[in-house]
Amino acid sequence: MSAAAWFKSRVGADRQAVRQSVDALPDGLWTKCPKCNEILFSKELEKNLRVCSKCGYHYRLTAWERIQITVDEGTFKEIEAGLVTVNPLNFPDYEAKIERDKLKTGLNDGMVVGLAEIGGHPVGLGVTDWFMGGSMGSVYGEKVARLFELATSRKLPVVMFTMSGGARMQEGILSLMQMAKTAAAVARHSKAHLPYIVVLTDPTTAGVHASFASLGDFIFAEPGALIGFAGARVAAQAGLIERPANFQTAEFQLEHGMIDRILPRREIKPTIIKVLDFCMGKEVTSDAE
Amino acid sequence: MPSKDWTVLDFEKPIAELDEQIAQIRRLTQEQGIDRSEEIAALERDRDRAIEEIFSKLTPWDRVLLARHPKRPYTLDYVRVIFDDYVELHGDRLYGDDHAMVGGIATLENRHVVFVGQQKGRDLKERQYRNFGMAKPDGYRKALRLMKLAEKFRRPVITFVDTPAADCSVDAEARGISESIARNMMDMSILGTPIISVILGEGGSGGAIGIAVADRVLMMENAIYSVIPPEGCAAILWRDPSKYKEMAAALRITSADALELGVVDEVIKEPLGGAHRSPEAAAQSVKSAILRHLEELEKIPIQKLVDARYKKFRSMGVFEDISKKKPHKEELSEPEAQEDQCEA
Numbered sequence: 001m002s003a004a005a006w007f008k009s010r011v012g013a014d015r016q017a018v019r020q021s022v023d024a025l026p027d028g029l030w031t032k033c034p035k036c037n038e039i040l041f042s043k044e045l046e047k048n049l050r051v052c053s054k055c056g057y058h059y060r061l062t063a064w065e066r067i068q069i070t071v072d073e074g075t076f077k078e079i080e081a082g083l084v085t086v087n088p089l090n091f092p093d094y095e096a097k098i099e100r101d102k103l104k105t106g107l108n109d110g111m112v113v114g115l116a117e118i119g120g121h122p123v124g125l126g127v128t129d130w131f132m133g134g135s136m137g138s139v140y141g142e143k144v145a146r147l148f149e150l151a152t153s154r155k156l157p158v159v160m161f162t163m164s165g166g167a168r169m170q171e172g173i174l175s176l177m178q179m180a181k182t183a184a185a186v187a188r189h190s191k192a193h194l195p196y197i198v199v200l201t202d203p204t205t206a207g208v209h210a211s212f213a214s215l216g217d218f219i220f221a222e223p224g225a226l227i228g229f230a231g232a233r234v235a236a237q238a239g240l241i242e243r244p245a246n247f248q249t250a251e252f253q254l255e256h257g258m259i260d261r262i263l264p265r266r267e268i269k270p271t272i273i274k275v276l277d278f279c280m281g282k283e284v285t286s287d288a289e
Numbered sequence: 290m291p292s293k294d295w296t297v298l299d300f301e302k303p304i305a306e307l308d309e310q311i312a313q314i315r316r317l318t319q320e321q322g323i324d325r326s327e328e329i330a331a332l333e334r335d336r337d338r339a340i341e342e343i344f345s346k347l348t349p350w351d352r353v354l355l356a357r358h359p360k361r362p363y364t365l366d367y368v369r370v371i372f373d374d375y376v377e378l379h380g381d382r383l384y385g386d387d388h389a390m391v392g393g394i395a396t397l398e399n400r401h402v403v404f405v406g407q408q409k410g411r412d413l414k415e416r417q418y419r420n421f422g423m424a425k426p427d428g429y430r431k432a433l434r435l436m437k438l439a440e441k442f443r444r445p446v447i448t449f450v451d452t453p454a455a456d457c458s459v460d461a462e463a464r465g466i467s468e469s470i471a472r473n474m475m476d477m478s479i480l481g482t483p484i485i486s487v488i489l490g491e492g493g494s495g496g497a498i499g500i501a502v503a504d505r506v507l508m509m510e511n512a513i514y515s516v517i518p519p520e521g522c523a524a525i526l527w528r529d530p531s532k533y534k535e536m537a538a539a540l541r542i543t544s545a546d547a548l549e550l551g552v553v554d555e556v557i558k559e560p561l562g563g564a565h566r567s568p569e570a571a572a573q574s575v576k577s578a579i580l581r582h583l584e585e586l587e588k589i590p591i592q593k594l595v596d597a598r599y600k601k602f603r604s605m606g607v608f609e610d611i612s613k614k615k616p617h618k619e620e621l622s623e624p625e626a627q628e629d630q631c632e633a
Contacts, residue, residue: 082612088550089541138606145603167494167516169526172540173552176494176516177605180502183471184478184602191479207516210455210467210495215475229467229495230457243459256463 033057049265058222058265060202062105063112063129066161070269071116071125078114080146083139085109091170101131110164111140113147118159119273121280124151128163128201136208137168141178144212148185157195157276162213166206179211186215195279197272200227200250200259218275219259220268221250227259228252296359300343300351304562307336340562349537352544353519355511355563356490357453362568363422364391364406364449364489370572371579372397375404381430384464389420389456390428390500392435394444398580403439405432405500406449406489422491423456426469429499433473436480445483445583448500453518455496470499477502478602479595483586485579488512488544488553489564504598505582506552508544509571510559514552515542552605555582 031040036055045052049069050059061069067076085108087094102108110131116123124147128134136144144160151158167175189196198216200209203226210229221227228248246252253259263271297305311332318325347355355361368375368391375395379386392405407424410416424432432448439446455466477484477500486503492514508514517525519537524530541547544556557578564571586594 082610084609084611086607086609088607089539091539138608142606142608169517169522169540172516173514173542173547173550174606176498177552177602179471179495180474180478180498180602181605183474184502184599187475187479188599207495210470211474212471214465214468214471228462229455247459248462252462256465258465258468
């Protein structure tokens with residue numbers, strides 16, 4: 001299935017309607033940057049990979065948009081799309097929220113995993129959509145674990161784009177266990193000498209940041225992304241008042257040695273390809289020739 | 290008066306009053322030399338019946354209060370009873386020594402072991418010194434350093450979990466609290482030596498699982514194990530912090546819940562009225578459970594053990610795979626669709 005057909009099959013008119021009502025001005029031709037208030041021509045914004053041309057603000061991407069700008073055209077094949085959430089704790093209102101976000105995103109869960117090629121390198125790819133705040137429950141953790149297991153058995157690198165508010169509260173302790181599950185899956189992949197590249201996008205916090213998102217051989221982040229251990233509301237609960245202005249941003253994490261580089265969106269794919277070339281033993285060619 | 294004692298929980302008040310009566314009669318016995326042992330025995334029976342009655346009706350929130358009980362034995366209280374001898378070791382060799390995480394080498398009935406665990410403080414000064422049992426990256430890295438020492442010398446690891454949460458201060462964030470917890474889980478999942486974890490009191494989220502990826506996870510009867518404190522969860526999810534009691538129930542955080550959900554292997558029964566009423570007896574129960582599991586684990590070849598540990602955590606979580614079923618579409622949305630425990 002082509003990438004576009006895949007997208008069409010999963011995302012209906014609902015998605016477009018939501019996207020327009022949230023992001024765009026009434027006629028849909030123009031969009032206001034939430035950071036600098038610049039009025040941007042929507043088509044130009046798309047062309048610029050949804051980065052504000054004035055202030056460099058990086059809009060959040062849907063899973064599909066991320067896949068489209070990352071993989072070699074037409075190479076993405078989704079796996080494990082049939083895993084769906086149940087309500088293991090009988091948590092109040094959980095089903096309704098899941099149904100709402102299924103409709104909103106056209107996905108069964110925020111974590112979308114599959115096989116793809118990037119710069120000609122076959123990889124296992126994980127991307128996240130803003131489904132239940134990108135939170136990690138049983139399905140999410142299982143998909144991450146299965147991706148790493150498949151990549152390990154096929155000797156493939158894993159490229160992971162994270163976007164998450166943390167462990168999913170509605171699945172309680174089972175969500176906490178997904179942290180251990182995913183970290184253990186990364187361990188086995190790593191022991192097989194296979195590369196794991198993480199790109200932290202806005203926001204990556206709490207249970208996801210404190211598990212597989214922090215375990216990459218290479219960790220990159222988009223500019224200005226919120227990255228940290230305690231989610232904003234948890235930190236507020238804990239009474240964290242005095243903090244530096246850039247606290248829990250990509251810039252803060254870079255300053256403290258927690259990530260390799262901050263990459264503007266346009267540089268992500270070329271950098272991933274360079275890293276894959278390095279890890280997977282592509283011959284070095286000289287630019288001078 | 291016992292009823293004003295801040296270390297007595299509301300539902301413990303009838304017990305405390307009976308305790309006080311018994312103590313008074315004992316004092317009088319000593320002062321007056323009159324034998325009132327029958328009266329004492331009767332009162333003790335009354336008290337024990339009261340405890341049984343009260344403890345048979347504990348709510349999940351009551352368990353939270355017990356897990357955080359100011360008199361509850363903490364990690365080093367257990368360490369002193371369980372191990373014949375121990376030497377505490379300090380520091381992560383990277384930055385500092387975290388007082389919220391203790392660890393060292395110990396002997397346990399002819400065995401050498403490594404132990405690590407969060408440590409809470411008893412009085413205000415010690416609480417601050419121990420940072421309320423909330424470890425920073427330095428604590429998690431100290432724990433991992435000691436666990437690797439155990440692996441190197443082929444000694445089993447015993448971890449004791451008792452933390453409200455990992456520290457989330459600016460300090461902790463700057464030194465990579467997320468990375469330290471993630472790294473611990475990853476390295477514990479492949480550590481080449483047996484690991485037993487015991488949730489003693491508060492199994493608080495990432496702070497707990499950061500030292501609890503083990504071959505056997507045991508949990509005290511009145512401990513809690515949760516992805517988030519119920520108070521915080523009520524504030525965030527229901528935007529109503531006053532609903533913490535309902536949230537404690539909804540989150541399924543008791544030892545019975547954890548056992549049913551398959552995240553712990555065994556619940557260790559506490560002495561009547563909770564571990565704090567008889568810390569020595571509680572520690573003896575933990576010791577015999579640890580010994581029993583160690584004897585099993587020591588017979589398993591290391592590679593098999595590590596594989597089984599992976600499968601154990603790999604199988605946690607509940608979901609459904611609709612691609613494996615071939616029903617009509619209508620059936621898929623039915624709420625009673627069967628739950629699928631995943632398999633490794």
